[in-house]
Amino acid sequence: MANSxxxxxxxxxxxxxxLDEGGRMYGYEIxxxxxxxxxxxxxxxxxxxxxxxHKLEAEGLLVVEVAKVDNRLRKYYKLTEQGVKEKTxxxxxxxxxxxxxxxxxxxxxxxx
Amino acid sequence: MANSxxxxxxxxxxxxxxLDEGGRMYGYEIxxxxxxxxxxxxxxxxxxxxxxxHKLEAEGLLVVEVAKVDNRLRKYYKLTEQGVKEKTxxxxxxxxxxxxxxxxxxxxxxxx
DNA sequence: TCTTATGCATAAGAAAATTATGTATATTTA
DNA sequence: TAAATATACATAATTTTCTTATGCATAAGA
Numbered sequence: 001m002a003n004s005x006x007x008x009x010x011x012x013x014x015x016x017x018x019l020d021e022g023g024r025m026y027g028y029e030i031x032x033x034x035x036x037x038x039x040x041x042x043x044x045x046x047x048x049x050x051x052x053x054h055k056l057e058a059e060g061l062l063v064v065e066v067a068k069v070d071n072r073l074r075k076y077y078k079l080t081e082q083g084v085k086e087k088t089x090x091x092x093x094x095x096x097x098x099x100x101x102x103x104x105x106x107x108x109x110x111x112x
Numbered sequence: 113m114a115n116s117x118x119x120x121x122x123x124x125x126x127x128x129x130x131l132d133e134g135g136r137m138y139g140y141e142i143x144x145x146x147x148x149x150x151x152x153x154x155x156x157x158x159x160x161x162x163x164x165x166h167k168l169e170a171e172g173l174l175v176v177e178v179a180k181v182d183n184r185l186r187k188y189y190k191l192t193e194q195g196v197k198e199k200t201x202x203x204x205x206x207x208x209x210x211x212x213x214x215x216x217x218x219x220x221x222x223x224x
Numbered sequence: 225t226c227t228t229a230t231g232c233a234t235a236a237g238a239a240a241a242t243t244a245t246g247t248a249t250a251t252t253t254a
Numbered sequence: 255t256a257a258a259t260a261t262a263c264a265t266a267a268t269t270t271t272c273t274t275a276t277g278c279a280t281a282a283g284a
Contacts, residue, residue, distance in 0.1 A: 004121075004205040004208070004209055005120075005121035005124075006121045006122055006125070006205060006206060006209040007121070007209065008120045008121040009116075009117035009118045009119070009120040009121065010118055010213065012117075013118070013217070014213075014216055014217075017216060017217045018216070034216065037212075037215055037216055037219065038212040038215060038216065041208060041212055042212050042216075091217055093115075093116040093118060094118060094213065094217060096116070096153065097116055097118040097119065098210055098213065098214070100149075100150045100153055100154050101122065101126075101206065101210065102210070103149055103150060104126055104129065104130070104146065104149055104150065104154075105125070105126075105129045105203060105206060107149065
């Protein structure tokens with residue numbers, strides 16, 4: 001995914017959130033959107049993305065809809081009802097994670 | 113490490129930062145410190161911590177110093193000069209990561 | 225005395241990524 | 255127009271990092 005190992009584990013959260021915003025997106029579109037938003041700092045690799053999409057679909061969080069545009073295949077994914085709920089959970093987890101990491105590396109106050 | 117997969121990849125950064133603050137710490141102490149700072153939300157497992165410490169030592173980022181306290185063994189770790197540099201790098205990566213994630217899940221502004 | 229806390233360690237397995245491929249069409253550039 | 259790049263999907267082998275399950279040993283508390 002990136003030069004930094006920190007992104008490990010965050011791909012699903014990113015996918016769910018982008019699909020929540022975008023309504024429906026296809027794989028390649030997701031890679032481009034992420035690159036755009038992070039100004040090229042985060043590049044989702046295909047080897048990570050496609051298996052992740054398949055897994056989320058198998059878990060019932062996404063549904064796929066195949067389309068043909070300009071004679072090329074596209075698989076549009078969108079959140080299921082369950083996917084929307086899971087997205088919310090993941091975002092809460094992300095907020096908790098960030099808060100804890102901030103606290104660990106840049107403690108605002110200390111007891112001792 | 114935690115209920116959330118997001119922490120994957122962040123252990124080394126946490127270790128380096130805590131050692132930078134604490135001067136020198138031993139493994140068990142690190143687990144307790146992390147638990148304390150995150151109010152029990154993040155628990156470093158021994159199966160993750162000890163191999164990580166050994167690896168950081170093998171990479172030359174840490175040095176170990178064995179001590180015996182109350183007839184029990186302790187292995188104090190501290191940053192090497194290289195470890196201090198690496199700590200700085202990791203913290204920059206962490207800041208970038210957090211900034212990118214914030215931007216992805218909670219974009220402040222959009223172009224379109 | 226039994227449980228919990230302290231303190232280290234490793235091995236087997238799972239999860240999630242990287243890296244390397246593979247296929248195919250469309251568009252841009254030299 | 256030929257070659258390179260962009261678009262669009264996919265999977266397999268390997269690596270990294272963690273969880274889970276052990277194991278050993280001493281100290282302290284119930």
